[in-house]
Amino acid sequence: MTAGKFALGCDVGATKVSVSVTGTPGVIDDRIVDMTHRMKRPSDLVLEVSANIDRLLERNKLNISDCVGLGIAFAGFVRSAEGVVVAAPNLEGWNDTPLGDMLAKKLGIPVTIDNDANVGAMGEFRYGGLTEGRDFLYVTLSTGIGAGIIINGKPYEGANHVAGEIGHTTVVADGPKCNCGKSGCLETVSSGLAVERIANDRLAGEETSLRNRAREREGRVDARIVFEEARKGDMLSMEIVDNACRYLGMALSNAVMLLSVSSVIIGGGMANEGEYLRKKVEHYMRKHIGKGPNEQTELHISAKPTGVVDLGALELAFERHGDRNLAPDRNSLASMQTKPRFKK
Numbered sequence: 644m645t646a647g648k649f650a651l652g653c654d655v656g657a658t659k660v661s662v663s664v665t666g667t668p669g670v671i672d673d674r675i676v677d678m679t680h681r682m683k684r685p686s687d688l689v690l691e692v693s694a695n696i697d698r699l700l701e702r703n704k705l706n707i708s709d710c711v712g713l714g715i716a717f718a719g720f721v722r723s724a725e726g727v728v729v730a731a732p733n734l735e736g737w738n739d740t741p742l743g744d745m746l747a748k749k750l751g752i753p754v755t756i757d758n759d760a761n762v763g764a765m766g767e768f769r770y771g772g773l774t775e776g777r778d779f780l781y782v783t784l785s786t787g788i789g790a791g792i793i794i795n796g797k798p799y800e801g802a803n804h805v806a807g808e809i810g811h812t813t814v815v816a817d818g819p820k821c822n823c824g825k826s827g828c829l830e831t832v833s834s835g836l837a838v839e840r841i842a843n844d845r846l847a848g849e850e851t852s853l854r855n856r857a858r859e860r861e862g863r864v865d866a867r868i869v870f871e872e873a874r875k876g877d878m879l880s881m882e883i884v885d886n887a888c889r890y891l892g893m894a895l896s897n898a899v900m901l902l903s904v905s906s907v908i909i910g911g912g913m914a915n916e917g918e919y920l921r922k923k924v925e926h927y928m929r930k931h932i933g934k935g936p937n938e939q940t941e942l943h944i945s946a947k948p949t950g951v952v953d954l955g956a957l958e959l960a961f962e963r964h965g966d967r968n969l970a971p972d973r974n975s976l977a978s979m980q981t982k983p984r985f986k987k
C-alpha cells in the first residue's frame with residue numbers, strides 16, 4: 644500500500660449512513676451501510692462514522708494515514724467552505740453543526756462536507772450514465788428531495804451557497820406543513836416520507852391492499868410498499884404514486900423552464916423504482932414544459948442510483964485533499980457537445 648493514496652467517503656441521509664473507501668477514483672473498493680441511523684444526534688453520528696471507518700480500514704488492511712481525507716455527502720443545507728451543517732429539515736438537532744471539524748478532529752485527516760445532491764450530481768457527472776453534456780440537474784428522490792445543478796460542467800451553488808433546494812420550492816399554496824417550517828413544499832407531496840405519510844394516514848379508511856401489508860409490518864407501510872402495491876393495481880397506492888409523480892413532474896418542468904438544462908437525472912432511493920417512476924414523472928414534466936426548445940430536455944434515472952453519492956463523496960476527498968493527478972482528466976470536458984448522451 645502506498646501512503647496517502649486512498650480516499651474515504653461518507654453519505655449521511657435521513658435514514659441511513661454509509662462509509663466507503665477506494666484507491667481508484669470512480670470505483671468503490673468497500674462500503675459499510677448502516678440502515679439503523681434515524682434521527683441521530685451529531686455527537687452520536689461522529690462516533691458511529693468513526694467506528695465504521697475503523698472497521699472498514701481494518702478489514703481492508705489499511706491505516707487512516709493511508710487516506711488523503713474524507714468527503715461527506717450530507718442530506719441538508721450545508722456551508723461547504725466552513726464544513727458546517729446549517730440545517731437539516733429531516734434530522735433533529737443539527738442546526739449550525741461544525742460536522743467537518745468534529746470528524747477531522749476525531750479521525751485526524753482533512754474532511755470536506757457538501758450537500759448530498761451536489762455530491763450526487765458530481766458523482767453522476769463523472770461516473771454515471773451521462774457521457775456528454777455540460778448542463779444538467781441531478782435530483783435526489785429519497786426521504787427528502789434535493790437537487791444538484793451542473794452548469795457548464797461545474798456545480799452551481801448560488802450566492803447563498805444552497806442552490807438546488809428544489810424539495811423546498813412551493814408547489815401547493817397553503818399545502819401540508821414541511822419539516823423546514825414552511826407549507827406546501829415539494830417534499831410534502833412527492834418525497835419518500837410524503838408517500839409514506841399519506842399512505843398511512845389514508846389506509847385505515849379505504850378499501851386497499853395496503854392494509855394487509857401494514858398488518859405484516861406493525862401497522863405501517865413505507866414508500867417502497869406503496870410503489871409495490873401500485874404496480875399490482877391497488878387503486879389507493881396508484882393514486883398516491885400518481886400524485887407524487889404529478890407534483891415532481893411539475894416542479895421539474897419549472898426547473899427546466901428556468902435553467903434549460905439538457906438532462907434531468909433522478910437518483911436517490913426512490914430511483915430504484917426505475918422506468919415505472921420515470922415514465923409517470925416524464926408524463927407530467929412534458930405536460931408542463933409544453934411546446935418549444937425545452938422539449939429536447941431528457942429525463943433519466945441514474946445509472947447507479949445507490950452508488951453515485953458514495954462515488955461523489957470519494958471524489959470530493961480526492962479532489963480537495965489528494966494528489967490532483969489521481970482525478971480523471973477533466974480537460975476532455977472542454978470538447979464536450981451540449982447534447983447529452985446517456986448510457987443505461
Ligand SMILES: [Zn+2]
Binds near residue numbers: 732810822823
Ligand atoms: Zn420545506
